Structure formats: structure tokens, C-alpha cells
Amino acid sequence: MANKRVAVIGASGYGGLQTLRLLHQHPALDISFLGGERSSGKRWSELVPFLPLAGDPVVQTPDPDAIAAAADYAVLSLPNGLAAQLVPPLLQRGVRVVDLSADYRFSSLGRWQEVYASEALEVPRSDDDLCAEAVYGLPEWEADAIRTARLIAAPGCFPTASLLGLLPFLNQGLIDTTGIVIDAKTGTSGGGRAAKEHLLLAECSEAVAPYGVVGHRHTSEIEQLASRVAGHEIQLQFTPHLMPMVRGLLATVYCRLRDPGLTAEDCVTLLASAYRQAPCVEVLPVGTYPSTKWVRQTNRALLSVQVDRRTGQLIVMAAIDNLVKGQAGQGVQCLNLMAGLEPTAGLPLLPFYP
Amino acid sequence: MANKRVAVIGASGYGGLQTLRLLHQHPALDISFLGGERSSGKRWSELVPFLPLAGDPVVQTPDPDAIAAAADYAVLSLPNGLAAQLVPPLLQRGVRVVDLSADYRFSSLGRWQEVYASEALEVPRSDDDLCAEAVYGLPEWEADAIRTARLIAAPGCFPTASLLGLLPFLNQGLIDTTGIVIDAKTGTSGGGRAAKEHLLLAECSEAVAPYGVVGHRHTSEIEQLASRVAGHEIQLQFTPHLMPMVRGLLATVYCRLRDPGLTAEDCVTLLASAYRQAPCVEVLPVGTYPSTKWVRQTNRALLSVQVDRRTGQLIVMAAIDNLVKGQAGQGVQCLNLMAGLEPTAGLPLLPFYP
């Protein structure tokens, strides 16, 4: 079977760089188009001397016709609001799309507009139908829909880790759905490659700080799928913290078990069962807690649980690489499903340690 | 008034180094004795070439008579279990003691033994009376008792940050005392200077991980004072996480407001009022969240609050330097009170940034 052709749009940001790195060694997917507005016309090696691509392609303006002529699939790694301009014409031309931005993560345009109200859009959106059609690209929970989807909204990094830990318990009705607390920790690469003072090494090295306390956008994204899986509306507490490291994301989830007799071992069994078919998720034995370093530069999610018999609380810990399982790797995992490949094709699962 | 003389025992660990650094520039306290078992007989400059002390003293065996002859006060920076051997003879000889270890942090020996059961003691303890007598060295809540105490048990780093954030709300009965979650993040210097594989830079750089999930010893220490201030027994969830940085500690505390009408501004007012007389605590305005970098190498604690109207939760954030306000600086703050000095004498409050 001939390899499928993939366009990568927005190639020199961190999401794009990861996508290219993964596709470059992929056994069944080829990079067939490199798109970027600002760097259009430049040779790749001039832009990124340290990531040589076969043939040293020239970056092209992301014109829908050109993309459709060159590619079966497109991965969009663009700022929020820009993907929504490119997605409709690409779908019209038969290109199936994995969008790494937040543009199609909500099932209605209205909800998106509420959450992303502050984004200044140059072109107003009216694609409520595509918001409804887009499949949320969390393969462990949406595999069937992903396989046939035209449009994938790849989840945010925080939602990926949080939901992988929470959903099995919500699905089985094992926890109180009020009072859930997600305390999340992320490396600075989640803030992107554009220069920002607060992401300078001098500013964020030797520093840990919360941000977006109450109301961070990923709260709504987590609540949307959590509510659907639980079968009723859930409101939860989500607090991200910036860590002095490049990549890696840990979500520590606190909730209350409905059945106080459940043990940590029971919960491990439940998680292992929920993810039996999920080759990118691994459940650690009780007492072993995940380090973000154990999943660095892999598409793996590590889950661990602990139960406090005194307080009745369940603590779920989930570690991922924010740029791989939390972004580009998840996108490739979706592409694999869409193209009828093994879900882990081309995806690294073992870290280089340390 | 002549300067008071202070013995520092256990000088070359991180707690000792901070204590010496602070006392060396202290306007009213002098280092009069340097004690250490392993390095006894050595010149200080051989041990620590980068922290020259006036007169380049020789480290001495921590003999109680020698200490009592040389010093009015002693700061003990020793592993858990060792301080308890030195404290009784020092008190007998009239030396007032600030103990940076956990040996006297619980009000009964029985409680200490439950929590620190795993410590292999060479000499069995029978000093239940001293456990009862020792004053918990959190100056913002125990200033009067500290001033006249013979024996101070300086709090752990996690309890310091957690309690400074929680106590005003417990004291006023404003929060539910069930379901309290403390998610804490610390730099690796809290693990001490002894070589341990998991604290190697190669292991903990670019890594975030939880540890001691459920049952960490600081849980009991936090609960002891929290319960006393609240007026009833409290059990809470405390989870520490190791951060890829040297120093700094952030506690993010989640709890539920009893009165859903309270705003973040109300809570700031309450905190500011509670700490009006506390020169080492600063309350940030609503929407400004503390970075550990803002307090690095200072004796300051920064507090911030946020309220989620949707969920009714109060989030309290507290940042300290784990080795200064979380350890040695707090010890010096106690010494200041014991010696009748200004609480902030000799203590840095402003960071070198970045």
C-alpha cells in the first residue's frame, strides 16, 4: 500500500516541529507539503538547521488548492482562530484534517466563542456545523469516531492528561462529581515558541507559580467530555502551574470515592481494564508514582492511583509529554487511525533516560 | 547591649549553611561555636571554601559543656533523632535551643513515634516532657510562646507554607474542614545534601513527580496545628511533588467556603488583617499569583487567594523559600524573638531577581 501523504501547516512552531520529527520516521505516512505564512518561500534548512528533512523542501503558502493537490491529510499547527479559516476549504477539497488548535474542540461555535472570547479574530467564524461535526481526538475514548472523521480537534495537553485519569472513574460512576480538583503542572514549551518575557529562562528557571487560577480555558474543555462520559453536567476545579522545565505535564486529580471500601489496587485494576486496548496508556502498580521524565518525548501516558482510607479520597496521577501525547503525537495517533494503521505506528513509546 | 552568642550544630548541611549565612551578617547575634561530628577538628575554609567566616573557625565536637561555655543559644541542624540526644543536656546547662529537625514538632513523644516510626534511633527517647514543652516555631502564630521558650521546634517547610495559608480561615471558621486538599511543590534542596540517586541533576532535571502520596509525615504536622486552631480534629489531603529546581516551595490549598458570598477580595482583606503584625508575610492583590522566585533566599511568605463562584471553592496559594522561611530563616526569626530583637533582624526580605 502506498504511503499516505500529509501536509503540515505551521511547521516551525513547537507543534509543527514535533509533527515533522514524528512523520519523518513514520513507516506509512509521508510529509508531502510544508506550509507556513511567514516563512513561505524559504528552504527548510535555513529555518531549522538542526532538523534536516529529506529533499530540504521549500515552505509554501498554505493555499487550499495546493495542499489538496499534494496531500491526503493535513495537520494544522496554527494559533487559535487561524485554523478555522483553513479547515472549511480543505474539507471541501477532500483533505482530512487534524487540527492541533482549540478551534474545533467545542461542540458548538457558541461555546467556543464563550471560552475563547478574548481571541481577536480577523475573519469572523460561522462554522457551527463543523464544530458539531469535529471529533475530539482522544483516541482512547473516541477511536471509532476518529477512524472515519473528516475533522479532528486534537485535545489540549491539560485535558489529555486529566481526562485519561478521570474518565474511567466517571464512566463507572465511582466518584463524587462535585468537588473534583485537578492540580496540573506543565513545562514551559506549552506556551509556544513566540518570545514572551515570562517564558524566558531567566524568568521561569528556579520558579514555580500558578497561573490562570479559576477560569483557565482548558477547564471548559475538560468539563465538556467529563460531563458527557458521566452523563450529567460536571463543574470542577482546574489549576495549572508553570514548572521550570521544557516539556512534561503532570495532572494530580483529587476526588472522593463513592464506595469507601475501594482500595488502590481495585482502582488499578479498573484503570488497567479500561485501557486494555490502549497501547499508549500504562497503569503503574500501587506505590509507584509517575515522573514526567518517564514519558518524555514519547506518546505514552502513565497513570497511577492512591487512596486515602482516612479521608476517602482518590488521587489519580497522570503524566504525559505535553508536546507529544499532549499535542503532536496525539495528532499522529489520530492520523494512524484515520489511515487504517496501527495506532502506535511511528510513535515512540520508550524514553531516552535520563 | 552585647551581641548574643549562638552555636550552630550541623553546619555543613543545607540548613546549617543557611543559618551561618544569615547569622554572619546579623547585627545582634554572633556565631560563637561551630559544631559537627564528622568534620570535627577541621578548619571551616577547608570544608566550605566558598563561605568564608570571620576568623576561619575550627569545627568542634558538639559537646554540651563546650557549647554551653561558648553560647547562649544553639541552632541544631541535625538528622531526625539526633537532636533529641543533644537537647536535654543543652537545656540543663541553660542553653536555649532552636531545633530545625522534626524531633520536637509533636506535642507528645507517642505521636512523634507514630509518625517517625521508621527512624532507626541509636538512643531510645524518653523526653515526653520536652515534647510537651517545646514551642512550635511558627512566629506568625506562636510569637508570645516563642519569646520565652527554652526549646523551639522549627516547623517543616511544607507545614510552614500550608499553615500560613490555611490558619486564618480555620481560625475564623470560614471553611469546611473536611475535604481540604494541599497540593505542594518543592525544590530538591529539601532532600538535603547527602548524595541520593533520585536527587541527582540527571534524574530530577526535566522531571516533575509526586512522592509520599498519602501519609507523608508533614501531613500529621499540618493537621496538629490546623486542628488546634480550628478547635476540632481535622484530617486533610497533602501531596508533595518534586520540582526540577533547587529551592522554593509552593503550596496550593483547595477548600470550600462556608459562605458562598465571600469574594476573593474579602479573603484578601481577611488575610491582610490576620498578618497585619507579621512583617515576613505579604498578601498579594487578587489576580496576582506568587512565584517561588519572588521569595527566593528571603524569609518572606507570599500569599494569594482566588475564589471560584461556580464551585464554591477557595484556592489559597503560599510561596516560600524552603531553606529560609521554611527552615533556617524561620529559626533565626525565632532566635530574634527569644533574644528580644526585631523579628526581621538580619533577615533578607527582598530577592535578587532573577
Place this chain on the structure above:
Amino acid sequence: MANKRVAVIGASGYGGLQTLRLLHQHPALDISFLGGERSSGKRWSELVPFLPLAGDPVVQTPDPDAIAAAADYAVLSLPNGLAAQLVPPLLQRGVRVVDLSADYRFSSLGRWQEVYASEALEVPRSDDDLCAEAVYGLPEWEADAIRTARLIAAPGCFPTASLLGLLPFLNQGLIDTTGIVIDAKTGTSGGGRAAKEHLLLAECSEAVAPYGVVGHRHTSEIEQLASRVAGHEIQLQFTPHLMPMVRGLLATVYCRLRDPGLTAEDCVTLLASAYRQAPCVEVLPVGTYPSTKWVRQTNRALLSVQVDRRTGQLIVMAAIDNLVKGQAGQGVQCLNLMAGLEPTAGLPLLPFYP
């Protein structure tokens, strides 16, 4: 004697923040004016919530008359080219100036223009006389001139470390003046606080790289004073490298001893003698090599030497904090001399370790 009044212009960059931190605790100098163009009119606490200054002053437009009315001295922490606009009117009004920029580091305007040709000046300079008058603010070599100077050009961070290591050997004619190699390593804070992609934590963490190889501007600055002290023109090799850390600078200097019989111990003796009167310079014993961490947030320079009998080479190592002894601390050291104070007044010499 009343405290002297100091204006700090350019207060919220890293140089300004260090200067304020040092002056805030200075026993004989007061901050009397806070100047900044962009932040003019704002309260200090709004700009920098973590460094509370007494009275929470308002930042003011750096008008020469206003500065002269408020201050005896001014420390300018401005981008290259801007100081040269402010210095002439300040000197005219009797304000003595310490300039932390490069504007007056060369003894002629022509030389400055050659080296800093790429700076786009809004206002052309014609102050060749001030270039000639300005004293190079390296107190260990220019103390007498500094005491009476109207205008100090504080040295760059790389020149400070390199020259402190090299000058005693050049002064005594002990080394070949051809073939000198300076391999220097610096933290990222030397690049300033303005947002730049290559200084993001995600970019420069876990990365070491050379930059400015051949022709870095500090080469000329080092050569100027090295040549003067040696008594003839010297051309040397200077290569800076960016380190994954915030602060600290190490210069490793390679040169050839003229007398192959000189030992490392001889060289230590020579250095110790050269810096006998220099309280901020410390010479380490043979075999002890300086870590930048040993001088972090201090105004100390640590020097060490080693000699290779096989190759005849002398290796001189010099460690400083790039923002203190390499910038703001050196500026305060100059102010101390200008004001007739002890050179180390208000300057930290001991690090908080680790």
C-alpha cells in the same frame, strides 16, 4: 553624615532590579529617584510586586533637572546608545554618573563607533571628550580614578572576569601576549529582560552553545585595558558560550608562561599579592576550582590558576555573578568609592548556598 542620594534610571530591567536591591539595604546610600521612560507615572509595586521599596515610589520620566534636584549620583541602566543622551546634561547639572551601558567604555568616540557600529542611534553622539574623560569602573585596577570621577563606565560582565584574571600576569610581564584564549561561559540573564526567542527556557534549557565567535564586542573592551596594562597592543581570542542557567559567568583563560619554571603556587602568590587590597576578589588554593554558584548574588570574584608543566600553559579561571560583580554590584562598588565609603559597603560577599 547624611546618606547620599542616588537616582536609578532604567529600574525594571535586570541591571536596575539588582541596583535597587543593593541600594535598598545600603547603609549610606538612598534611592531618591526612580526613572523610566515606558513605565513613567506608575507605582513601583504595580510594576514589580515582588520587590517592595519603602514608600512605594512612582516611576518618573528621567528628566535631567528632576534628577539633579533629587540626587547626587545617578546609576544608568539603559540600552546602549541611550545613556549617551542623558549623561551630558546630568554632568552639567553636577550629578555624578555610573553608566552600566557600553556607551563610555572606550576611550574615544571613534573606537566606540567602530565596535558598536550596528547600534541604530536616534540621536548622533559627539561627546568624544566624555569618552576620554570617563573612568573604566573596575575598582581593583582604577580605584583612585574612580574616587574622583564625574563619569564611570562600568565594565561589561565578560571583561570584568577576564581582566581580573589576566591583568596581574600582564602587569608583571609573565605571559606571552600572543595566543591568549578566553573561553567564557555565561547565564542567560546577561541577555537582558526583553523577550527574545533564543532566550526562552524551552530554547536554552538543556543547551550549551557558542555565540559571537570571533568579533564579539567585549573582545575590544578586554583588549583595550589589557593592552594598556601590558604596555603594548594585544589581540586575543574571546569566545562566549550561553549556559542553561540564569546567572553566573566563568572565564577560562589560556596563555603561555614566559618562565617555564613558574608553578601554580607561584601564580597563586602573585594573584594574592595583586589583590591584597581588593576585598571583592578571592584567590583559591591550587587544585580548588571556582563554581559560579559560589559567587551567585555576591559581589565577589573567585580566581584560580593551574599550570601544565608539559605544555607550559597557564590556565586562569575567574567566576563572578554577571549581574552583581559583572554589572550592578560593580556599579555600587564604584559609587562607594565616589562617595568616600568602604568599597564593600552594602555589598553581599557570601552566597546563599545552594
Place this chain on the structure above:
Amino acid sequence: MANKRVAVIGASGYGGLQTLRLLHQHPALDISFLGGERSSGKRWSELVPFLPLAGDPVVQTPDPDAIAAAADYAVLSLPNGLAAQLVPPLLQRGVRVVDLSADYRFSSLGRWQEVYASEALEVPRSDDDLCAEAVYGLPEWEADAIRTARLIAAPGCFPTASLLGLLPFLNQGLIDTTGIVIDAKTGTSGGGRAAKEHLLLAECSEAVAPYGVVGHRHTSEIEQLASRVAGHEIQLQFTPHLMPMVRGLLATVYCRLRDPGLTAEDCVTLLASAYRQAPCVEVLPVGTYPSTKWVRQTNRALLSVQVDRRTGQLIVMAAIDNLVKGQAGQGVQCLNLMAGLEPTAGLPLLPFYP
């Protein structure tokens, strides 16, 4: 063709972990034996939960008969001195060996003993013949000998980077062979996984320091091959520095061009020509300087040159990952040659950036 079987001895140190990670995904080499003294009898997943190997093998005592029964090749990742006990019996049994230690890097036992005099050997060595037979495993310079060798001594990390940069110029007689200076910078993982105080994150974060100044063992290793390629004895200056990062190594080499007319472009052409057949070496264009981050977790070496017309000096910069091209990856590259495979089989050449 059936895959070749490889034994990895010393699997849980950093060298072993990298080797396993690389072999696990290798298309033509299989891990057939996992050897370790201390962890003998344990399941791999208990030792290293984050690097799951197919079949979760049990670690075995490294008995020569057992190894020979299971494997065609053995990679030894053992402390210096221990490999020399295992190599003779393995060779006798027909197992071809890649030794990552220093035991066979010198062409005579006498030379090894001079350089490694301080190693306390439990078993005295008498294998001078094997020292003479062993091939130095730098594939870019010894490919033919490696293909047929029974015993490979994989080079040290510093020699790999230094020699790749220097040898083409020595080979062509283009530089003075006196006065060569190599200033090298390495991450802390080069110090291994055993707990050592000076490698704690708290000690080496925010710190840069030289070590082993004059007489570091890698000096002799570099000089041995440099001398052979130059055709006469060379003595050079080598100074390593410890960087606050996990992995990565940069060598900055200073030497003097014999022909002052040579330009940086000429030198790039020469290097590119020398490494035309070397798929793991890439020469950067003039003005682009290598970051260790660009080669992280790859088997690539990046070279760059600059020439200072004023001083006549050539500066060669070489960046590698100290644990991949500087250790385990180089070992696999040798295995590939020995097994008649493509030199880059199974070796990552592109980094995950950032």
C-alpha cells in the same frame, strides 16, 4: 537474514539504558541477554518501570558461558576495570565485544596503567595483547578495522567530540600541533548514575565549574589518536567543565592555522570533504554555531568552524550527545559495522526539539 543477538551487560546505568533503548527499536539487532551483578535475578520492570522491554526479561549474572550461549555480540557498560575481567573469556567463546569503558582505549596495558593508576583493581590485568588488538571505536576514522574487530574500545565522550573536530586538520597538516586548546563542556549524566554529592541537582544547578584541570584522563586518549593521525607526538591542553544540564557535550577547540590565508569557508569545505561518507557527522555553514540541544538524543555530531584573521586562530566547535554519539549510540554504530549493517541502522539522527 536473522537478526543478530546482543547481550547488554550493566544494563541499569546510563550507558546501559541508552543501549537498551536503541537496541529495542533496532531493525536488525535483538537484545538477547541482560546482565548485571547487583540486580541479578530481578525482573527488568521492577528495576526500571519506565522502559518496558518486550518479554520483561530477568537480569542475569554476567557469566561468560551464559552470555556466549545467548549472544553473538556483547556491549559492556561497566565501571573501569571490570570490563577487563569479562572481555578475555567472552572473546575466547567467540563473542565479539563492544566495551564502553576505558579499559581497552590505550594501545598498551602500560599506558592504561599510567593513566588509570588510581583505579583500585580487584583482579590485576595482564592483557597487554588485547590492549594492542582492540580497535578504537570511532567509526568515522576506523570503519574498516571496526568491521572485522573482535574487540572494540568505544571512545570517551570528550575524545569523540574533540577528535571529530581536530583530526581532519591534523590529517592534512593544516594546523600548528603545539598550543592546541580544547575547552569542553558537558552535562552531568557523564558522571554516571551512582549517587555523588557534587552531581546533586541542588549542587550543580545554576553552576558552571571547571574540573580535572590539567591531567584529565581524556587528555591522553585524545592525544593518542591525534598523534597517530598527525604522524608525530602531540601534547595539548584539555579542560572539561560541568554544565547545569543532563546531557550534551560541546568541545571548543582553539588552534593556529599554518596558512594564514585559509578562510572559514575553506575549512568548512575541508571538513565536509573529510566526512562525506560519514552519515552521523554534519558540518554547519559558516556563522551557524552548534547547540548541544540540536543533537540531543541523536547519534549526530555537529561541527562548525570559524577563523579569526586578526589572530590567525582556527576555532572548531563540535557538539554531541554525550550518552549517544559519546557512548551508547557510538557503540551501536560499531555493532552495525561489525554486523555488516548500515552504519546508522536503528540510530536516531533527528532531535525532538525543544
